[in-house]
Amino acid sequence: MTDMPSAALFRCGSYEREEVEDRLDILLESLGGMGRFVLPGERVLLKPNLLSASSPEQCVTTHPEVVRAAALRVLEAGAHPFIGDSPGLDGFSSVAAKTGMAAVAGELGIPCAELDDPVPLPMAEGSVFQRVEVSRKALEAGKIINLPKLKTHAQMMLTLGVKNLFGTVVRQRKASWHYTVGLDRDVFADLHLDIARSLAPTLTIMDGIGGMEGRGPGNGRPRMFGLLAASADPLALDLRLCTLLGADLQAFPLYRSARRRNLVPKDFGTTAGDLPPDFVFEKVDIPRLDSLHLLPALLDGFGKRHLSSRPVQRPRDCIGCGKCVEVCPAKAMTRKTPNTIYIDYEKCIRCYCCQEVCPADAIGFSRGFLLRVLDFLGR
Numbered sequence: 001m002t003d004m005p006s007a008a009l010f011r012c013g014s015y016e017r018e019e020v021e022d023r024l025d026i027l028l029e030s031l032g033g034m035g036r037f038v039l040p041g042e043r044v045l046l047k048p049n050l051l052s053a054s055s056p057e058q059c060v061t062t063h064p065e066v067v068r069a070a071a072l073r074v075l076e077a078g079a080h081p082f083i084g085d086s087p088g089l090d091g092f093s094s095v096a097a098k099t100g101m102a103a104v105a106g107e108l109g110i111p112c113a114e115l116d117d118p119v120p121l122p123m124a125e126g127s128v129f130q131r132v133e134v135s136r137k138a139l140e141a142g143k144i145i146n147l148p149k150l151k152t153h154a155q156m157m158l159t160l161g162v163k164n165l166f167g168t169v170v171r172q173r174k175a176s177w178h179y180t181v182g183l184d185r186d187v188f189a190d191l192h193l194d195i196a197r198s199l200a201p202t203l204t205i206m207d208g209i210g211g212m213e214g215r216g217p218g219n220g221r222p223r224m225f226g227l228l229a230a231s232a233d234p235l236a237l238d239l240r241l242c243t244l245l246g247a248d249l250q251a252f253p254l255y256r257s258a259r260r261r262n263l264v265p266k267d268f269g270t271t272a273g274d275l276p277p278d279f280v281f282e283k284v285d286i287p288r289l290d291s292l293h294l295l296p297a298l299l300d301g302f303g304k305r306h307l308s309s310r311p312v313q314r315p316r317d318c319i320g321c322g323k324c325v326e327v328c329p330a331k332a333m334t335r336k337t338p339n340t341i342y343i344d345y346e347k348c349i350r351c352y353c354c355q356e357v358c359p360a361d362a363i364g365f366s367r368g369f370l371l372r373v374l375d376f377l378g379r
């Protein structure tokens with residue numbers, strides 16, 4: 001086991017059933033096989049990214065063929081898988097139906113359940129808080145197999161394996177964490193890392209076949225990366241993927257959090273697979289993060305106004321669903337007409353949850369004045 005690579009990355013060119021199963025088998029084999037990760041009789045939570053009621057082609061959620069292939073291998077290992085997540089806003093049954101999870105569960109005869117019923121999870125390291133409430137179903141599962149989607153993220157740069165486990169926090173409580181953590185991405189990354197290390201998934205399998213770039217996690221552009229990746233350590237996997245996507249590791253909040261806490265795995269660049277050693281995806285559209293917290297705390301208000309991008313709603317694209325108003329943790333949004341949302345920028349904490357949940361891509365960003373000056377100066 002000590003000779004195992006920190007992660008494995010293999011090409012997978014499509015979601016054709018045979019190809020996904022075949023590539024997953026090669027991936028698992030390179031890490032010691034599914035039997036290394038689950039034992040016969042164990043209840044295993046399969047935790048995909050089910051952000052919203054989106055079709056698989058939109059690349060917002062983990063593809064059902066990846067979830068299906070993973071579930072099959074868990075069944076073959078003699079364990080009892082179930083699919084679960086806590087979508088941010090849309091009802092679970094519509095999310096399960098639209099994303100294809102309900103069909104996979106029906107075909108394989110396994111449960112597909114909302115992660116509800118919050119219970120306290122003591123944080124193993126407690127860098128932000130001593131405990132965080134997560135779903136009892138996640139806490140009481142014998143093992144967790146983490147099934148994230150490879151996507152960019154407007155607030156956190158990338159959403160990969162570590163952040164996917166924040167999905168075990170039950171629904172509205174996610175918003176209250178956004179509000180508690182406020183503007184500070186680094187603290188938010190600390191929280192994600194705390195949750196991931198406390199839940200300690202036995203295995204992370206990344207659906208990077210069809211991913212998302214640009215304004216992820218909900219409104220970016222689908223992009224075929226053609227990649228299936230896995231690791232026993234979601235942090236090692238995320239850091240490797242960050243470099244593979246050509247993103248700036250030093251700007252990645254998760255990396256900064258891990259570095260501060262001395263948790264960066266020494267061997268995260270050592271991976272098995274069929275990619276050339278120096279391979280990097282070309283021209284991936286990675287969101288540029290704002291320079292919040294360059295200033296002392298007393299000047300935070302100034303920083304928020306001038307060094308951050310603010311959300312801007314576009315009434316002409318709005319379909320009047322009201323999801324942004326509902327999700328806003330700072331209660332900074334008010335509906336003026338069915339399609340016009342007023343944003344109180346003094347209250348707004350720049351968490352971009354509104355942009356994340358908007359189904360019509362009707363919320364964009366306006367960069368702060370100083371950011372535009374810095375852009376001009378070629379920072």
Ligand code: SF4
Nearest residue numbers: 328348349351352354
């Ligand atoms: S307006 Fe949008 S970015 Fe601002 S606090 Fe509300 S959800 Fe977050």
Ligand code: SF4
Nearest residue numbers: 318319321322324358
């Ligand atoms: S801006 Fe988006 S989320 Fe808000 S009401 Fe309009 S369509 Fe819905």
